[in-house]
Amino acid sequence: MSKSYTELDKQYIWHPYSPLEYGDNIVVKSAQGVYLHTCDGRKILDAISSWWVNLHGHAHPHISKAVAHQAATMEHVIFAGFTHPPAIQLAHSLCNILPGDMKKIFFSDNGSTSVEVALKMAIQYHAIKKQHRHKIIALHGAYHGDTFGAMAVSERGIFNQHFHQYLFEVEYIPFPDAQKEDEILNILFTKLKNNSYAAFIYEPLLQGVSGMRTYSASWLDKAIHLCKEHDILCIADEVLTGFGRTGRLFASEYMNNKPDIICLSKGLTGGYMPMGATACNARVSDVFTFNGSKSIFYHGHSYTANPLSCAAANASLELLLEDSCQEKIQRITKWQREFFNEIRSHPKVNSAHTLGTILSLELKSEHATEYHNVLKTQIYNFFIERNILLRPLGNIMYILPPYAIEEKELKNIFHNIHAFLSKI
Ligand SMILES: Cc1ncc(COP(=O)(O)O)c(C=O)c1O
Structure with a gap:
């Protein structure tokens, strides 16, 4: 192929919820645990479980093996x-x-x-x-x-x-x-x-x-x-x-x-x-x-x-259904709850919600909450520059992590949320 993946992607692919004329999509070549590995050498923390689907981390050996076995059968x-x-x-x-x-x-x-x-x-x-x-x-x-x-x-x-x-x-x-x-x-x-x-x-x-x-x-x-x-x-x-x-x-x-x-x-x-x-x-x-x-x-x-x-x-x-996974869900729930208690009354936060492993923050905005709120791009860019994938819903940012996430990785997201809030 004489053209790059990015060029070919632009030429042929119509991506969901995206304008046809769009900037460059990030090309991911592999994914492991909570990280997406890109063709240009970045390692991006998937804080939204790739559109809320991933549970145990990417390329989990147990599931990969089961699918490979089934494919051969x-x-x-x-x-x-x-x-x-x-x-x-x-x-x-x-x-x-x-x-x-x-x-x-x-x-x-x-x-x-x-x-x-x-x-x-x-x-x-x-x-x-x-x-x-x-x-x-x-x-x-x-x-x-x-x-x-x-x-x-x-x-x-x-x-x-x-x-x-x-x-x-x-x-x-x-x-x-x-x-x-x-x-x-x-x-x-x-x-x-x-x-x-x-x-x-x-x-x-x-x-x-x-x-x-x-x-x-x-x-x-x-x-x-x-x-x-x-x-x-x-x-x-x-x-x-x-x-x-x-x-x-x-x-x-x-x-x-x-x-x-x-x-x-x-x-x-x-x-x-x-x-x-x-x-x-x-x-x-x-x-x-x-x-x-x-x-x-x-x-x-x-x-x-x-x-x-x-x-x-x-x-x-x-x-x-393994105990270790159920315990992990409870630990993530606790970490999210602690951060929720800390951040909910931040002056830039309008409302905050948490339930189990999910946490969301609605940021104060001059515009009513809407999908294309100006803050959406600001939030997305700020985090992706720091190798964290958050895909806000308008002015609402949320964390919905795979259960494979570790405490330090979640705390890194919390730290960057603080940094973002003090910047806007
Ligand atoms: C509650 C709920 N129902 C249905 C859907 C649609 O699922 P899908 O995108 O797999 O069609 C979604 C997708 O986000 C959802 O959040």
Whole structure:
């Protein structure tokens, strides 16, 4: 190749959430543990787990070995009329560890498709029961992905602005800020009197894309309870919060009332392979069991339950369930909590949130919080110059590290956050 990777990348590749005319993308040649090694010799600390997917560090030998072994055994097989051990093992493990007595796992490709599947399951559930319930309830600020159904149940905003007229109507309730919890529960209660709702979808306890902001388990517990009383299916989108990020294996564990459907992706394969999974309890699966052909769920993807993805997920789950990993999650949680207590009242910080291994800081800004807030580039550049990958959401910076991170590496990020705040 006569041209450099950077030139060829610019010539041929259309990157997500990026203008076509963009500066140079950083070329990464390898990744190990919490570090990305670039072609120009830099070693960058991945403080956001490469878009929230990596759990145990990059190129983890246990997962790499499992994927290599699977690749040499069977790379892929049709998943209708056929099945295979890695998928069976994974579905079995997920049903064992997921909250809410989940009975069935439907595999797909990514977080957005896990949400599409959940929505279609919920709508068909009511159709089979001959209940005219079409509408979905969601929270303001929600983000559930970029496919059409997932966009429809997300907040209307910059990510879907060109598609609003194509999105189905959704009933939103306000984000349950601590001071308004009762009021918002009442709004939900009033809406529920109208029996037209099929499902309530939510990111449990922490909304990711809208700013890593948290809300209370007691509010969500009551909201799920209300929905269940009205025969509305509850869909927990745990695409981000699953697999230990919030300090427990799944955020839904913090509530007494459990969802009927859970969406999974991101950490599912430890960040190795694309995969989505939608789990449902017996309330849902029973309805699909006894209704003949009407109950066939006409949804599938060519790569459904891809064996390499299943092998990666099985290996990642083995690591996640080890005591050493659970202890590490608790240690990261403690370090983040200590820093949160130290930084939350900093004069440049408007609000701060932490839940489990995740910490976010909303910086004071003259502009309202928005994705392209001017601070976004400043934050990104400051940290990348110091070999730390933080990818802020507008004026909100957050740390969402792989569990392989060491205390000194996390403290280095904290130190640089202080340095950044004193500079702006
Ligand atoms: C809560 C949540 N749901 C769904 C998605 C969509 O996942 P994917 O990007 O894999 O389609 C995301 C992505 O950030 C997410 O945070």
